[in-house]
Amino acid sequence: MMLWLRARHAWWMVAALVAMLGFDRLVGGLSLSVPALFGGGANFVFLRTYLPLIWAVAIADSFAGRGFSIEGRPALLPSVAMSRLGLLDAGLFVVASSTAAALFSGFQSGGLSGTAPVLVLSGVTCIGTLRAGPAVGAFASTMLMLLTSVYPRTAPAARFIHILQPDGEPAWSTTCGILVGLAAAGLLATNSARTRLRAAEVSAL
Amino acid sequence: MTPIRAIVRSGAAWFLPLMFALSSWYGARFTFRLGYPAGDIAQSSVGLYVAAPMTAAFMALQYRGFTPLIRPLRITRSGLLVVLRAWWPLLLGAPTTLCLAVVVAAGAVPNDLPSWSLILIDFMTVLTAALTGLACAWALPAVVAVPLAAMLWFVWVAYGPASTNLLVHNLASTFGCCSSDTRPAMVAIRATVLLLLVISLGIGCLLASSRSARIPRPLVSTVLTLLVVAGVGAGVAVLRTSGEPLTLTATEPRTTPLACRTEQGVEVCLWPENRDRTAALAAIVGEVNPQFQRLGMNTIHSLTQANGNREAASVEAGAGLSQQDLRVGVAAGYVDLQSGCRGATGPARDQLVALVALLTGMRSDDVATRLGARAASGAEDALAQGQGSPEAVGVWFRKGLPTVHCVPPG
Numbered sequence: 001m002m003l004w005l006r007a008r009h010a011w012w013m014v015a016a017l018v019a020m021l022g023f024d025r026l027v028g029g030l031s032l033s034v035p036a037l038f039g040g041g042a043n044f045v046f047l048r049t050y051l052p053l054i055w056a057v058a059i060a061d062s063f064a065g066r067g068f069s070i071e072g073r074p075a076l077l078p079s080v081a082m083s084r085l086g087l088l089d090a091g092l093f094v095v096a097s098s099t100a101a102a103l104f105s106g107f108q109s110g111g112l113s114g115t116a117p118v119l120v121l122s123g124v125t126c127i128g129t130l131r132a133g134p135a136v137g138a139f140a141s142t143m144l145m146l147l148t149s150v151y152p153r154t155a156p157a158a159r160f161i162h163i164l165q166p167d168g169e170p171a172w173s174t175t176c177g178i179l180v181g182l183a184a185a186g187l188l189a190t191n192s193a194r195t196r197l198r199a200a201e202v203s204a205l
Numbered sequence: 206m207t208p209i210r211a212i213v214r215s216g217a218a219w220f221l222p223l224m225f226a227l228s229s230w231y232g233a234r235f236t237f238r239l240g241y242p243a244g245d246i247a248q249s250s251v252g253l254y255v256a257a258p259m260t261a262a263f264m265a266l267q268y269r270g271f272t273p274l275i276r277p278l279r280i281t282r283s284g285l286l287v288v289l290r291a292w293w294p295l296l297l298g299a300p301t302t303l304c305l306a307v308v309v310a311a312g313a314v315p316n317d318l319p320s321w322s323l324i325l326i327d328f329m330t331v332l333t334a335a336l337t338g339l340a341c342a343w344a345l346p347a348v349v350a351v352p353l354a355a356m357l358w359f360v361w362v363a364y365g366p367a368s369t370n371l372l373v374h375n376l377a378s379t380f381g382c383c384s385s386d387t388r389p390a391m392v393a394i395r396a397t398v399l400l401l402l403v404i405s406l407g408i409g410c411l412l413a414s415s416r417s418a419r420i421p422r423p424l425v426s427t428v429l430t431l432l433v434v435a436g437v438g439a440g441v442a443v444l445r446t447s448g449e450p451l452t453l454t455a456t457e458p459r460t461t462p463l464a465c466r467t468e469q470g471v472e473v474c475l476w477p478e479n480r481d482r483t484a485a486l487a488a489i490v491g492e493v494n495p496q497f498q499r500l501g502m503n504t505i506h507s508l509t510q511a512n513g514n515r516e517a518a519s520v521e522a523g524a525g526l527s528q529q530d531l532r533v534g535v536a537a538g539y540v541d542l543q544s545g546c547r548g549a550t551g552p553a554r555d556q557l558v559a560l561v562a563l564l565t566g567m568r569s570d571d572v573a574t575r576l577g578a579r580a581a582s583g584a585e586d587a588l589a590q591g592q593g594s595p596e597a598v599g600v601w602f603r604k605g606l607p608t609v610h611c612v613p614p615g
Contacts, residue, residue, distance in 0.1 A: 032360060033367030044367060047360065053352045060348045135347035139266045142352040143259070146359060150231065150254050 004085070008062045008092060016058030017100050020051050024104065045149060049117070049165055055100050056121040056141040063089065063126055063188070064134035090189035097122040097181060117164040119177025121145070126184035206291050216267050217294030221302045224259055228252030228303055232310030240478040240524030243319040244383040245311035250327050252310065253362050253378055256303040257334040262355035264295055264338030269347035276418040284417030285409055292339070300331040317461070319388040323380065326394065329401040330378040334358050336408040337429070344425035371451045376400055376440045380455055385476050385523060386511055387456040392447040400440035407432035463511055472507040472517070479510065479522040482531070486520060489535050489565055496564045500591070501599035505539060518542045529571050536561035543602075546611035552580065553608040559584035560602060 028048035097119060105114025121141045129137030144164065151161045162168035163176050212218050232249030239245055271291070280287060289296065304324050308314065315321045337358070341350035365377020375393040378401075382389050411417065411428055444451060465474040468487035471494075475483060486508055494504045507517035518538035522531065540557045541547050559580040562572045573581035591598035 030364070031367050032363035033365075045363075050356055050359075053356060057348055057352055061346075064348065135266055135269050135351055138348045138351045139262060142262050142355045146255070146258050146262075146355060147227075149359070152234070 004088060008089070009058075010062075010092075013058045013062055013096055016054050017103065020054040020100070021103060023051050023054070024048055045165065049149070050145060052104065052117040052121045052164070053142060053145060055097075055104075055118055056125040057138055059093070059097070059122050059125045060129045060134040060137040060141075063093070063129050086189045090185040093122070093126060093188055094181065094185050101177075114166075116168070116170070116173035116177040119181045120163055120173070123177065123180030123182075123184040127180070127187060130184075130187050208294075211291055212294045215292055215294045216263065217298050220263055220295070221298050224256055224299065225302045225306045227259070228256045228306035229310045231255050232307055238312060238523065238525040239385055240313075241383065241385050241476065242311070242313040242315055242317065242478070243323060243388050244385065245313040246307055246315060246320050246323045247380045247382045247389065249307045249311035250323060250379060252303060252306050253327060253330055254359070256299070256306070256331050257362055257378070258355040258359040260295070260299040260303075260331050261334040261338035261341070261358045262351050264292075264299075264335045265342040265347060265350040265354045267295065268292065268339045268342040269350070272343050272418050280415050280418070283413050283415055285412040288339070288412055296332065296335050296339075299335050300328040303331045304328050319383070322391075322394045322398075323389060326378055326380075326397055326401070329398060329405070330362075333401045333405045336405050340408050340411070340425060340429050344422050344429055369453070371453065372441055372444055374453050375444050375451050375455045376437070377455075382454060382456040383459075385479070385521065386459055387454070388459045390449070390452070390455045390457045392444060392449045392451070393455040395447075396440040396443040399443055400436040403436035403439050404432050407435070459511070463509065471505060474507070474509040474511070474514070474517070475522050476510050479524070482522040485528065485531060486522065486535065489532055493535070493561070493565045499595050500564075500602075501596045502602060503543065505535075508535070508538065519547060529567060529575070532565040532567050533558065533562050533572075533575050536565060540606075540609070544606045544609040544611075546609050549609050549611050551610040552577075553605060553610065555580035556583040556587075557602060557605050557609065560587055560598075563588060 028046060028051065030047040031044045032047065033044055098115075100122070101115035101118035104118050121144070124144055125137040125141040127137070128140040148162055148164050151158060153162070153167060155161075159167070159169040160172055163173040206214070229252065231254065232252040237248065275287065304327055307324070307327055313320070315324050334354075338350070338354040341354040344350070345353065362377070362379055365373055366379055368374060368377075375390065376396055378397060380389050380393070407428070411420070411425065414420075449457075459476075461476060463474040464477050464480040464483075465472060466480070466483050467473070468484060469491040471487045471490045473483045473486050475486075490505045490508065497504045505518050507514070508520050509517040510520060510522055518535065519541060520531070520538045521534045526534065536558045539561050540554060541549060544554070544557075546554075555576045556579075559572050559576045562576070563569065563581075563584055569581050569585055572584070587598060587601045591601070
């Protein structure tokens with residue numbers, strides 16, 4: 001079990017959680033200006049909105065080797081069967097992401113809706129990591145965060161596009177977070193994802 | 206590496222069209238066309254909000270693993286040349302794509318120093334974003350480098366306009382300018398270009414050696430941090446030593462000579478890009494001056510688009526303004542001239558502007574749309590009361606002038 005926790009970089013996940021909460025306390029209230037494209041003027045978003053990316057990085061790092069079947073090699077994890085490994089990984093993902101989401105939302109006024117960004121980004125990153133590698137997982141969550149942030153608040157369906165922002169529709173965002181998280185946990189539990197690598201990535205391993 | 210292979214391998218073949226579409230859509234949404242290239246380009250440069258972080262993240266994503274790939278090779282060429290041969294489609298293509306998107310979104314071709322300066326800043330910003338993305342992927346694991354590069358650029362681009370710090374405002378790549386009367390402050394442009402140059406040249410120097418692939422990662426991170434500090438320091442030094450006053454808008458008065466022409470006995474001085482509005486403005490004045498004479502009010506002799514001439518009524522004549530907007534503009538300029546308060550606000554002023562707008566021939570509902578129903582109905586009542594004696598309207602107008610709330614300059 002200890003070997004499995006080390007392979008999953010459990011301490012890095014704890015460190016990422018502490019960093020996310022710490023940054024939230026220290027600089028979470030720093031305001032940024034995003035142009036309000038419809039109607040002129042500007043909207044302000046707080047730096048806090050972007051902090052769940054720290055957790056997304058931890059998820060990508062933790063499950064980086066998951067799709068490579070590295071853990072299937074006896075020399076690395078001799079006593080853990082693949083099916084049990086999948087369940088353990090899925091359990092770790094669900095428990096860790098839910099805990100991170102609950103603790104992060106505790107620092108915001110939004111209540112349960114504050115959990116959505118952490119859940120959505122965890123899920124998207126994990127799926128991206130399993131399918132195409134950790135860098136693509138982190139890239140997918142970064143682009144999701146960036147593009148939803150700059151989508152104008154007065155544009156059509158903005159409440160449903162802003163699933164990572166505090167002004168989004170809370171029920172919709174939370175539902176998306178739960179669904180994406182469950183999909184990622186399902187991929188982990190069933191071992192159904194295999195990463196396709198580029199030559200450059202193999203050399204970087 | 207052949208050019209085609211470089212374009213395909215770098216991902217530029219699909220990334221650049223996507224970036225062009227997003228940046229031009231974003232820029233076009235925000236632009237209220239002035240017909241003034243520097244103003245329109247500055248507004249469309251909001252495409253940087255998307256382009257700079259996207260480019261940094263994508264460069265970091267694509268560059269991952271490149272240094273370990275070439276490290277074992279016996280390369281005799283400069284590392285910078287190797288990188289350029291492999292990554293020129295992103296390093297040069299992304300900035301060029303953004304500049305094209307900005308020009309297309311603005312619908313303006315740069316034709317003077319301020320507008321070319323803004324294009325240069327857009328180009329340099331995305332080039333620096335691409336180089337920092339590359340350096341981040343060189344110095345850090347890709348999983349950290351990708352979000353870090355994107356978010357640092359997003360925060361830098363978005364924090365500038367939100368900050369109340371004068372130095373940050375004048376170093377930001379996004380200029381909150383320009384109305385027809387202003388242009389980007391040259392000192393801010395110099396400082397921003399220097400900041401971007403220091404960072405991008407520094408990364409270029411780091412890559413220059415043929416043994417650059419063997420530089421340890423911690424050293425690359427340290428140098429990158431020092432370059433950012435040095436760049437900001439150089440920019441701040443330029444701002445501090447210039448001796449020029451810094452403003453939160455990072456603008457200065459425009460120096461382009463006005464194009465003046467006299468039509469229908471009215472001298473109309475407009476910015477060169479708006480000179481085709483001269484006849485329309487003179488016609489409005491030609492319609493309203495007889496009304497002023499009938500009501501015993503002062504007539505308009507000259508209109509100007511700049512604030513320099515204290516004897517002329519100030520007007521707006523931007524490309525995006527309709528005929529009705531021009532009429533309200535003439536009315537507002539007249540009230541400001543008569544009250545001696547340029548840019549005043551408040552209900553008292555709105556009511557006087559509404560009266561003059563009605564005299565120019567505007568319909569009451571058009572006036573209400575622009576100045577509010579209360580101002581329009583107040584002006585209509587005043588006109589109705591003056592049907593018996595026209596001079597009464599002039600008296601009502603003059604009595605209203607002292608009630609206009611002047612905004613102190615600055």
